[in-house]
Structure formats: C-alpha cells, structure tokens
Amino acid sequence: MLNYKTIPKLTPKTIARFWAKVDIKGEDDCWPWRGSCDKTGYGHFGIKAACSYLAHRVSLAIVGIRSNKLMVLHDPLACNTPSCVNPRHLRLGTQIENGLDARLVGKKKGSKHHSAKLTELDIPIIRALSKTKSQQDVGKLFNISRRAISFIITGTNWKHVIGVATDKQVKIYLKKNNLTTD
Numbered sequence: 001m002l003n004y005k006t007i008p009k010l011t012p013k014t015i016a017r018f019w020a021k022v023d024i025k026g027e028d029d030c031w032p033w034r035g036s037c038d039k040t041g042y043g044h045f046g047i048k049a050a051c052s053y054l055a056h057r058v059s060l061a062i063v064g065i066r067s068n069k070l071m072v073l074h075d076p077l078a079c080n081t082p083s084c085v086n087p088r089h090l091r092l093g094t095q096i097e098n099g100l101d102a103r104l105v106g107k108k109k110g111s112k113h114h115s116a117k118l119t120e121l122d123i124p125i126i127r128a129l130s131k132t133k134s135q136q137d138v139g140k141l142f143n144i145s146r147r148a149i150s151f152i153i154t155g156t157n158w159k160h161v162i163g164v165a166t167d168k169q170v171k172i173y174l175k176k177n178n179l180t181t182d
Contacts, residue, residue, distance in 0.1 A: 127163075
C-alpha cells in the first residue's frame with residue numbers, strides 16, 4: 001500500500017499562498033495550478049522548507065479531506081486534468097480506481113498518455129522503417145529508445161494502431177517532418 005507524506009496543519013497564511021497560485025474560475029470549472037509542476041503536469045506546493053506536496057492533495061486537505069493511505073484522484077468525468085486543484089473535481093481513491101478512471105477516459109492510450117513522444121501517425125512509419133533500419137537508428141530518428149521501438153514492433157505498446165506504412169507514405173512523412181534516414 002502506498003504511503004503519502006502527511007500534510008501538516010495549514011495556517012491561514014499558507015492557505016492564502018496556496019490559492020494565490022491557482023487560476024480560480026467557476027465552481028464547476030477546472031482550477032489550474034499555476035505554481036511549479038512536474039513533468040506529468042501535477043502541481044507541487046512547498047509548505048515547509050525543502051518539503052513539497054502534491055498540490056491536489058493540499059487542495060483536499062484545505063477543505064478537510066486527508067489521507068496518507070489513499071490517492072487523490074481527478075474525476076474523469078469532470079476534468080481529468082493533472083494540474084486541476086478544484087476540490088469539486090477531486091476525491092480519495094485506490095490505485096485500482098485510478099487505473100479504472102484512466103481506462104474510462106482512454107488516458108493511458110497512445111498520444112493521449114501524458115508522456116507520449118509519438119502520435120498514432122508515427123507508428124506505421126516506425127514499423128516500416130524498422131524493416132530496413134536498425135531499431136537503434138529508428139529510435140534516434142524519433143528521439144526514443146531502441147527498447148521503445150522494439151515494443152512498437154512487437155505490439156507491446158501502441159497495439160491499438162494497426163498497419164505498416166508503404167514506402168511512398170514513409171517518403172512523404174520523412175519529407176514533411178524534415179527527417180532523413182541516412
């Protein structure tokens with residue numbers, strides 16, 4: 001089971017500093033975090049020196065909802081936006097519930113995944129290039145690892161994208177994207 005850092009008691013000054021970093025809109029709208037965010041888009045808020053907490057966890061703590069055992073989930077039907085800190089869009093839940101939410105909105109599939117470097121259009125091109133080029137060379141062309149190329153070719157990743165591009169499609173794609181395979 002996951003254990004999250006317990007959010008300390010929040011002073012009125014800390015709470016005011018927190019809300020100053022939020023773009024508060026209508027009560028049912030997303031309230032994007034405008035402070036620092038990690039590479040996945042989740043906000044971070046410093047409460048004590050050298051101690052940062054996830055902004056959406058702090059948001060729920062401000063309204064009296066706390067847990068160091070459960071995750072704070074974004075409502076997939078309200079916004080499903082990592083930077084959102086509107087307490088009306090957040091709830092406590094398990095890792096299993098988080099996975100179910102992700103499947104509900106297709107969040108973790110293809111180019112919709114938060115860390116995707118590719119799009120569905122790249123995949124047939126990669127498969128075609130991998131027939132004549134090494135996985136290492138194709139990876140360099142798309143700025144991804146050889147292992148990522150292997151997962152695409154074997155269907156481990158991007159299995160929802162079918163097909164292989166024709167030579168003509170590859171040439172057009174490479175020219176359009178100013179890429180060379182030499």
